Amino acid sequence: MRAGVGSRSGLRLGIGDDCALLGARPGEELAVTTDLSIAGRHFRLDWHTPEAVGHRALARGLSDLAAMGARPVAAFLSLGLPRELISATGRRPGARHNERLWVDRFFDGLLALAAVHKTPLAGGDLAESPIAVADIVLVGAVPRGRALLRSGARPGDSVYVTGSLGGAAAGLERLSALAGTAESAGRKPLKIPAKLDLMLAPHLYPQPRIAQGLWLQRRALATAALDLSDGLSTDLTHLCEESGVAAEVDAAALPVATGASIDQALHGGEDYELLFTASPAARVPSAVAGVPITRIGRIVRRRRGRPALTLITTDGAQPLEPHGWEHFS
Amino acid sequence: MRAGVGSRSGLRLGIGDDCALLGARPGEELAVTTDLSIAGRHFRLDWHTPEAVGHRALARGLSDLAAMGARPVAAFLSLGLPRELISATGRRPGARHNERLWVDRFFDGLLALAAVHKTPLAGGDLAESPIAVADIVLVGAVPRGRALLRSGARPGDSVYVTGSLGGAAAGLERLSALAGTAESAGRKPLKIPAKLDLMLAPHLYPQPRIAQGLWLQRRALATAALDLSDGLSTDLTHLCEESGVAAEVDAAALPVATGASIDQALHGGEDYELLFTASPAARVPSAVAGVPITRIGRIVRRRRGRPALTLITTDGAQPLEPHGWEHFS
Numbered sequence: 001m002r003a004g005v006g007s008r009s010g011l012r013l014g015i016g017d018d019c020a021l022l023g024a025r026p027g028e029e030l031a032v033t034t035d036l037s038i039a040g041r042h043f044r045l046d047w048h049t050p051e052a053v054g055h056r057a058l059a060r061g062l063s064d065l066a067a068m069g070a071r072p073v074a075a076f077l078s079l080g081l082p083r084e085l086i087s088a089t090g091r092r093p094g095a096r097h098n099e100r101l102w103v104d105r106f107f108d109g110l111l112a113l114a115a116v117h118k119t120p121l122a123g124g125d126l127a128e129s130p131i132a133v134a135d136i137v138l139v140g141a142v143p144r145g146r147a148l149l150r151s152g153a154r155p156g157d158s159v160y161v162t163g164s165l166g167g168a169a170a171g172l173e174r175l176s177a178l179a180g181t182a183e184s185a186g187r188k189p190l191k192i193p194a195k196l197d198l199m200l201a202p203h204l205y206p207q208p209r210i211a212q213g214l215w216l217q218r219r220a221l222a223t224a225a226l227d228l229s230d231g232l233s234t235d236l237t238h239l240c241e242e243s244g245v246a247a248e249v250d251a252a253a254l255p256v257a258t259g260a261s262i263d264q265a266l267h268g269g270e271d272y273e274l275l276f277t278a279s280p281a282a283r284v285p286s287a288v289a290g291v292p293i294t295r296i297g298r299i300v301r302r303r304r305g306r307p308a309l310t311l312i313t314t315d316g317a318q319p320l321e322p323h324g325w326e327h328f329s
Numbered sequence: 330m331r332a333g334v335g336s337r338s339g340l341r342l343g344i345g346d347d348c349a350l351l352g353a354r355p356g357e358e359l360a361v362t363t364d365l366s367i368a369g370r371h372f373r374l375d376w377h378t379p380e381a382v383g384h385r386a387l388a389r390g391l392s393d394l395a396a397m398g399a400r401p402v403a404a405f406l407s408l409g410l411p412r413e414l415i416s417a418t419g420r421r422p423g424a425r426h427n428e429r430l431w432v433d434r435f436f437d438g439l440l441a442l443a444a445v446h447k448t449p450l451a452g453g454d455l456a457e458s459p460i461a462v463a464d465i466v467l468v469g470a471v472p473r474g475r476a477l478l479r480s481g482a483r484p485g486d487s488v489y490v491t492g493s494l495g496g497a498a499a500g501l502e503r504l505s506a507l508a509g510t511a512e513s514a515g516r517k518p519l520k521i522p523a524k525l526d527l528m529l530a531p532h533l534y535p536q537p538r539i540a541q542g543l544w545l546q547r548r549a550l551a552t553a554a555l556d557l558s559d560g561l562s563t564d565l566t567h568l569c570e571e572s573g574v575a576a577e578v579d580a581a582a583l584p585v586a587t588g589a590s591i592d593q594a595l596h597g598g599e600d601y602e603l604l605f606t607a608s609p610a611a612r613v614p615s616a617v618a619g620v621p622i623t624r625i626g627r628i629v630r631r632r633r634g635r636p637a638l639t640l641i642t643t644d645g646a647q648p649l650e651p652h653g654w655e656h657f658s
Contacts, residue, residue, distance in 0.1 A: 017397070017478055017555075018555055018556060019393050019396075019399065019469070020360070020361050021358050021476055022358060022361060029341060029352040030350070030352070030353070030359060030468075031350055031351075032349050032350075032351060032466070034406075034407045034454050036409055036454045038409050038456055038462075040459060041458065065348065067348075076363045076466070078464040079365075080365055080367050080462060123363065127367055127370060127371075130367075130369060131458070133365075133458070133462050135363070135407040135464035137363055139468075147342070149346055150346050151346075226346075242346075
């Protein structure tokens with residue numbers, strides 16, 4: 001593993017001792033999140049390139065920091081991998097001599113995204129494991145009392161999302177179809193064409209909305225926020241529960257990703273966009289750092305025995321049930 | 330999962346949002362460490378009780394904080410478990426109706442040790458997984474510039490350890506023998522006698538030396554320190570490499586644990602005692618917070634082409650090679 005140590009980032013001691021040492025600026029508190037990715041559940045070794053697995057593992061953690069409005073300080077990675085992914089000697093027969101190791105390509109993907117967000121990999125643990133598992137830990141910093149929480153939405157607030165919705169679910173469906181075709185043709189593992197299918201990008205290389213989260217935090221504009229990891233219907237339900245409110249979603253307003261269905265936009269997981277609420281008086285721009293911001297509905301009062309979410313369509317209002325996102329299981 | 334939030338500990342927001350929020354006291358920096366435990370490698374579901382697996386996972390992380398002289402602030406846990414360990418419906422046929430779930434007993438063990446060290450479990454991730462994996466993350470705090478590092482040992486310094494050595498390796502050997510007897514008698518999984526065999530305790534319930542690490546840090550007494558996770562020969566080699574020095578170990582001085590061999594004391598892993606160096610002028614007491622401190626050797630100048638470690642016995646001096654600790658593999 002490589003490590004970067006810089007005073008700017010707040011990382012004072014990286015890989016090599018019993019712990020890494022981090023410093024916050026005066027008046028800051030630290031945000032910490034962990035996300036476990038397991039082969040067969042969060043990714044598939046026969047579907048995903050190692051670079052995409054590394055990118056996605058880090059993206060999950062960075063997205064949690066974005067949802068708090070925190071700047072990234074450092075990442076830590078615990079990696080458990082089967083021997084053939086770690087060492088040349090354990091490689092499957094027939095592998096090309098000059099083929100790069102899975103673990104090296106995994107770090108290529110992870111460190112490329114880490115570089116974009118100036119996030120040093122400050123430590124971790126590598127062990128041999130019967131299955132591939134990657135636990136990513138992100139530490140970020142945010143001025144005390146300024147973190148974006150899930151619990152501040154109030155009736156009357158508007159509901160917004162960054163970017164577009166359903167793209168990751170549509171990409172996964174496309175990947176699944178490609179894998180089915182490859183399997184029936186006897187090609188395994190799946191080879192994705194060198195010119196990446198654009199529809200796959202939101203699934204394989206989701207972009208955590210760090211800049212947008214920081215913008216919201218600095219303007220003190222959001223009353224509540226979280227990131228869309230489980231799908232709009234599930235995550236908006238979480239926000240409503242934590243805030244003690246309900247919400248209405250305008251179907252016509254949803255920024256559905258190209259190639260995605262309205263169902264994928266409502267329930268598909270892993271878009272890693274930000275979902276936030278703001279006072280109706282707040283001036284929310286139509287884009288932040290090049291990413292569109294769309295108003296998709298409003299917060300209303302919670303009523304006993306009524307569903308937390310309502311979907312408004314041209315046919316009228318209907319309950320919007322949270323559909324859990326189940327990855328590959 | 331349960332979480333505790335207390336201003337004393339520095340944890341300001343626990344489980345339930347995208348991240349936990351931690352605050353350091355003015356002038357402190359934060360120490361972060363992650364440790365991955367994998368079934369079949371770091372523990373065995375058929376040998377270890379769930380309570381011991383939970384205790385040991387947390388002990389590994391706390392021990393890293395102890396080695397830095399940090400006070401614990403919060404723990405995070407990412408847990409991947411097979412369905413039958415998480416839910417009653419997935420249980421094996423014949424299991425008793427009132428039998429507690431594996432995962433609940435795991436948390437009993439983990440939270441009992443967390444309570445001893447006043448360390449709230451502040452977040453984490455739970456996923457279904459084909460094999461049991463537990464990644465523990467510990468965040469601690471230490472006054473800026475005061476953390477105990479591996480890199481400060483100088484020729485002439487004395488080498489010390491806390492507690493006794495080889496007890497965990499001896500306990501593991503005993504556990505392995507018990508398992509062999511049980512297996513040949515057709516009893517599986519292994520039942521450890523209700524009155525826990527005292528020889529097993531150092532292996533099943535290692536005690537992280539938080540109080541001793543804090544004591545060393547506050548007195549600014551140690552020139553270098555780490556925790557004994559891989560065994561004395563391996564970890565003292567790490568300390569010598571990081572400090573650019575060599576060391577001599579007096580065999581007769583080693584505090585060998587009851588029932589352990591000198592070989593287990595030299596090479597056995599997972600004792601989680603502290604190994605530290607101090608100036609010969611430093612006044613190191615014979616015990617700190619009830620745990621003995623023993624001088625086991627001295628730091629000497631490093632010489633090209635000579636091994637980093639020398640073992641001094643009544644037969645004279647011999648090279649002491651680091652023997653890697655390989656758990657169950």
